[in-house]
Amino acid sequence: MQALRDRIQQDGQNLGGGILKVDGFINHQVDAVLMDQAGAEFARRFADAGATRILTAEISGIAPALMAAKHMRLPVVFARKTKPITMPDQVFLTLAPSHTKGRNVELIVSPEYLASGERVLIIDDFLASGATILGLVRLAEIAGAKVVGVGALIEKSFEGGRAALESLGIQTISLVAIASMDDGQIIFAD
């Protein structure tokens, strides 16, 4: 997606250690129009997936997943990292290691909103090692749902997440792929 690639080139910052700062348009300040365009692109790319529901993880997955949900006219569920008091006692929960937090985080979904037989499209901001997204895949499986696709705004293709997902037979699409962040650079894959 050219507009997203251009924006990364213009405003993305390589902080070293594989960390790409996109706080100016995705992770802290959000460019809602750009996210809307990304949502339309996900809708187009996953038009034939037969998804019945979109699943993401709070916090930074919400913007692209919400926009994809709007274009696909599907409900979107964001997995919580802490259990709110409004959630029932019995939940679907898995642990996922967080690269940026240096510890495991919980991913929690209420059984009210993820049911057996659903066809789940997972949308997130980043596909890196795949740790968070694989956590979402496990949540869907616990619920008896089928994951019909994974979409990410930005793939760091040097971190191996795609191979893990494709080995599970999951169609995986990123809107922009970054091949290398060595030496302070941001080298796109295509």
Add this chain to the structure above:
Amino acid sequence: MQALRDRIQQDGQNLGGGILKVDGFINHQVDAVLMDQAGAEFARRFADAGATRILTAEISGIAPALMAAKHMRLPVVFARKTKPITMPDQVFLTLAPSHTKGRNVELIVSPEYLASGERVLIIDDFLASGATILGLVRLAEIAGAKVVGVGALIEKSFEGGRAALESLGIQTISLVAIASMDDGQIIFAD
């Protein structure tokens, strides 16, 4: 806003203690089309506010704020509750008591995305006591920005937040107002 009111009537649950569960369409599963309609309504109601930026708090404020930002073609910043590693050391930070968490939470914004002279529109899911929104107002003031309006999807008008905001001279608009949640009921204000 009739569609939101209807949805609360249909799917909202009064859990007691003033807690309105709207996890099926706002706080866990999100109805993106409804949020898009709410965003359009905020854009219409605040068309003359001269806002240059939208501010909200993670997590549940993101959906309505993002949709308002899309319709108003403004950047939206969501205050973080924990400081990510991508954020500079010097930040704007305030504490706000959280009703549902029973403790203070931090609200943190990077000075990169909230500058002196900005005209800030605050959008959130709930206006109850106003504690979170008043925290966002303080963040804007610390930054030297002016708050030109506050919009909430749902106002619990029996909790006093509106009076606190209006005493500061801030235009406050809610799309649906609830007058009472006594005896397990949900009584709308209008």
